[in-house]
Amino acid sequence: MIISWILHSISKEIAEIVMFRDTIDAIWKDLSNRFNHSNGPHMFQLRELATALKQRNQDINTYFTRLKVLWDEFAEFHPTAVCTYGAMEKLNDFYNLDQVLQFLTGLNDSYQPIRAQILLIDSLPNISKVFSMVIQEKRQHTLSTTTIYAIAAATSTSTTQPPRSKKPRPFCTHCK
Structure with a gap:
């Protein structure tokens, strides 16, 4: 059957x-x-693509998504094991460290301050948290830049307008 x-x-x-x-x-x-053929060449190609991937002119989400797709495909070739003695946790921590370092390495130089802050953390957070931190920094930087431009625009328009002439205060002729 x-x-x-x-x-x-x-x-x-x-x-x-x-x-x-x-x-x-x-x-x-x-x-x-x-x-049943060896997956070695395909695994090598995936690792090579992930290592060479840089943010360049991509937005942060696109860059991270491309990296994540490569990492997930590469993970399909790794045997999974259940371990009750903590060895698997250490191995997962190593994979996370590798992903965090690879992600931070590929970021544009404009992310250098947040990269430095993350690398100073004693126990690096997981890759999702690192990505979230970078996104928050990007939003904060965008907000700060927008605020600076708004202040600059407000001060530049106020200095280019002619000064207002002071009007006399209203005066009551009856009670003075």
């Missing part, structure tokens, strides 16, 4: 190759030998 299901799940050409195998194990080994 399982052999029938496998044979109907694969293409006709491949089924013709394995249909005369006696056991599921023999079919599986034959298919595995033919189609």
Whole structure:
């Protein structure tokens, strides 16, 4: 029954190759030998793309999303293990550190102040928190810049207008 299901799940050409195998194990080994290829070149390519990725003229969200897609695809090739002794937590901390450093390295130089602040933190936060910190800094910088321009515009328009002549205060002729 399982052999029938496998044979109907694969293409006709491949089924013709394995249909005369006696056991599921023999079919599986034959298919595995033919189609199970190393993921090394693909993993290398993903790592190379992630390492070379820089923010340049991309906005911060686009840059981070592209990095995250590469990291997630790369993570698909890592075996997952359950560990009750804390080793997995240490490994995850290492992966997080690697991602944080890679993200900060690719940022434009305009983010140097927030990069320096983050790197001074004893225990670096996870990549999502670091991304959030960078976004908040960007918003704060944008707000500060907008405020400075607004103040500059207000002061420049007030100095270019002629001074207002003072009007005399209203004076009541009845009670003085």
